[in-house]
Amino acid sequence: MSIDFKGRVAIVTGAGGGLGRQHALALAKRGAKVLVNDLGGTVSGTGGSPVAAQAVVDEIKAAGGEAIANGASVTDYAAVQAMVQQAVDAWGRVDILVNNAGILRDKSFAKMEMDDFRQVVDVHLMGAAHCCKAVWPIMNAQKYGRILMTTSSTGLYGNFGQANYGAAKLAQAGMMQTLSIEGAKNNIHVNSLAPTATTRMTEDLFPADLRAEFDAASVVPAMLVLVSEGAPNRTILCAGAGTFEAANITLTQGAYIGTGPDAPERLAEHLAQVLDRTGEMVPLSGSGQGANEVAKARAARG
16 A cells, blocks of 8 residues: 555654655655755754755755745754744644754764763754654644654664764653653654664765665655554664664563572572573563563562
């Protein structure tokens, strides 16, 4: 069945280039009306210009689509609220939010200034929170919404020199976990995408002979599925060069060690059993961990 977005309104942040641009173009091509947001700054988050966002809007319009530009910084909640209102004023609703805006300030943690840590977290995490908060009452009222967080393999698995970026990206997945639970009753599905793609932020990280395969457009199918009407909820998809994987935050079965003064020694002795991934699970919510522990404590009582 064809995936289309006719009648849907989408906001894509950081859409002036790279992944965001491809997301905006793909949504518009399949019928969505798209607000193209981009501050127009550098990779490190300095400066700003309306040129990038407007260029993507012009590209969408030239192809017969409908789009408007917005130059708000996602770190400014008032500006984000105005951005969402701009979409509502133009089209009456907001159905899709793609949180894509981001910056990089890479450096080993030993050499990283805390301001660089804070700024990266502010753009990626607080920016996504601002956008989600601004669209949340609209999506609740209309009983429909699709929100996509852009997480990263760095957040999920780590990467040297990116403590700030990794912390912000895993935090987005954590926010997804709770928003997907809270939004489900009103048909708001919240998912995450971990892309692997050549953009101005990452092009130097790929072998020259494979850069074309890792074009940002190769990630777009995952985005389209995760914000479609038939989208899953609370899913992390990884995508790059035509390969798609799912990432999960799992819980092992663990082992009942008990309490008491020698519990640390007994835990050390049974650590391999605690770490054993046989039968690991994906809890439906944070209470899943407690439920597992309650069951094991009761079983230990005999």
